[in-house]
Amino acid sequence: MTVYRLEQVADYLCTIELALVKYEAKENGETYNKFFGGIGPFKRNWLKQARNKRI
Template sequence: MGRDISSAVVEHLGFFQSFDDVKVYYDNGQDIVKQALDRSVSKVLSKGVVRRRKTSMTDYRLEQVADYLCAIELALVKYEAKEDGETYNKFFGGVGSFKRNWLKQARSKRI
């Protein structure tokens, strides 16, 4: 996971370097994901520029929206690869319901 994150950041390094600040948002849901993000971003973007702060999820509403939209896109990938499992079907109500409701609403918000 860490290698994939590092590779993605390196591949788009110019994009990341075009910003004065780069914020990494993760809700600390899984420690292994938190560690992979921390190590990869620090390794690629330079340890001296990365600052960590404890925050509240309500402080970053835009990141919550991004997290939601990424979850919807991931669900689409899982459905298309037939890797959705019963949890997706219980939550979204199956692939048809997912595409008609959740995906359609998320895609209508694209800029």
């Protein structure tokens, strides 16, 4: 069970970092905008929280 949770955390962090790359390259689709919001709210909320939890 521990390995599964670690995989979920790794997947979450990779998804957030990939979203950042797509936002910066302006390749984000409507799905990113609907889920995360624009680049500003994404950086203030999702990215900030994910980076605070990194080791």
